[in-house]
Amino acid sequence: MKRIASWIAGAAALFSAATAQAEPVTLEIWTIDRPDQYIYLVKDEFEKEHPDIKLNLKTVQFRDMVNDLARAMATGEGPDVTYIDNPEVALFASRGLLLDLTPMIEESKIIKKEDIFPGPLASVTWDDKIYGIPRGANTIALYYNADMFKAKGLDPDKPPRTWDELYDAAKKLTDPAKNVYGLAFSAVATEEGTFQFLPWLQMTGGDYNKVDTDGGVKVLEFWGKLIDEKLASPDTLIRSQYDSTATFNAGNAAMAISGPWEMPRMAREAKFEYRAALLPIPQEGAARASALGEGDNVILANSKHPKEAFVLIEWLYSKMPEVWNRFGFLPASKVKVDNPQWPEIYAVFEESMKYARNRGPHPEWPKISKAVYTAIQSSLTHRSEPKAALGAAQKQIDGVLGR
């Protein structure tokens, strides 16, 4: 009898060991990547190094991510790990829906809090706890067509440094007969419009919580002048950054303000010498500012496999030195990038990262963002004066901030 019992126990042990090996943990991952981007490119690599963890990837459209996640969380069907855009982390973290990673990071040998740049770190921090790990970072700079600079008698080694110089260059480069606008940027009524506007505002001393400033009026007047004088296309109001930069790649704009995510496509499509420069400042000696973008990998609070999920996040973080060359992100932490592609442009973005500022964080960021882009649009369409538009935005923002 005893022997039978021990057989059964042994068989059970064997059986469970066998199933443990046969059934690795499967992590549900949501991402905004297309099949030729980021996590799809490293999935096999990760699974080979971690045979006990399988990844089940699902792509969600960028603009649907927050909706879908919130719905999935409300019904308890969310993924284990997901991408969240920088300004939305606070929205989820403040509601206790994300796993607090602080204790795991303290014990981690791979992720060191001190290495992460302050901007990206602030975007994943809520209430002094860390809720996500940046997958990388991005920021914006001024791309310019060096061939057109030469053709119009401008020195491509001296790109515009101030707003006045930017205006002069745009004016000289604009050539309606050849369908060329001086500058392409995006003032679209979405988060992207706010993303492009905030650095300009910050350079004049304002920020998302203080928009009705003289500096803010100056920015809107400057943008309005570019569009009214057709130095930038009126379609700037409805084009995303990616669509705007497409006109630059096609040679229909001589300069473009956008981020490093453009590089792979620009390298493919642009048939001219393209270079990049830091965003121009209001006047000599003014403070610099730039936007901070990219998203974060977070673990949901109700994930059944937090340990395995953290292994994945750690592993993705360890790829930071390769993110520029492989995915078109900038590193979000202090790492050494060997042989970066397009080294001059990389240097510009690397420098620009020093001035990159986070949006928010605030759990009701979408409302703040909407107030900002609504002001941009109503001012640029001359529906209201810049001062009145920014005043209305400030009133809404104060309401959100509870002031």
Place this chain on the structure above:
Amino acid sequence: MQSIIRTIRDGSGFDILLLGFALVYLVTFSAFPIIYNIVMSLQTVDMFTIASFSRPFVGLQNYYNILSQPIASLVFWNTVKFVVLSIVFQLSIGFGLALFFNQDFPGATYLRGLFLAGWIMPALVVGAIWKWLLAGDFGVINHILMSLGITEGRIFWLSDPDIALYAVIIANVWLGIPFNMILLSVGLASIPRDVYEAAELDGAGPFERFRSITLPLMRAQLGAVISLGIIFTLQQFDLIAALTQGGPADSSNVAQYWSWQLSFQTYEISLGSAVSVMMILFVIVVAAIYVRSTRHEHSY
């Protein structure tokens, strides 16, 4: 047991069973969402409380908030323009085409069939095509207008706040014409030929025949097409999403898109619900008119 089976097989039980299916369907897929929507419009709801019923009750506060927003009157008048202009042009062009294809000429039925192509395309695809046609810098329409010398400079159809709404209306009219045409063609085909012949013998000209025969006999179809057109136009979301996203500066924003923006861009779901409830009230009025206009349909 036997009697239950018998009544279901060929008694009143069968009627009740059929009625039951229809009722369950209506309650689940129509009544419940509408009531849920009304309840949400009286509460404070955000993305994270959408699955639970216990939310703070605020009464009509959401309606007050919506109507006191600065863009409320702009959106209202945009919606009125969008619906009225869309319906007027869809109906008149659709009716004109239906009359045209009702004439006897070779290939009339095939050509009429071709018009359906526009209707079976998803509005999002139609939006993408129109976006390309109406593009400001490199749009096809601007190119044609400029090479024909009709306009001097480019028209920024989608980014000029004075034009954007009309650009969306043009696309929506195009999208709605086939539906109007097909429904009205069916009505025209059902008018007996001999009525026209008799009128012609009595000396009625084409205009007279249209006014005193076609229009009165088409009353029910026209009522149906107008009411359905209003409902479809108020549901038109994809086209706006593809073309202007309500912009620039809300100049082409209409109630249904605004409701979506409130619910899913700034996550003020209760405000979005309030907008949609007000739209439902309006649609109910339209539907009542439609039902009245079709009540006598079977009488001839």
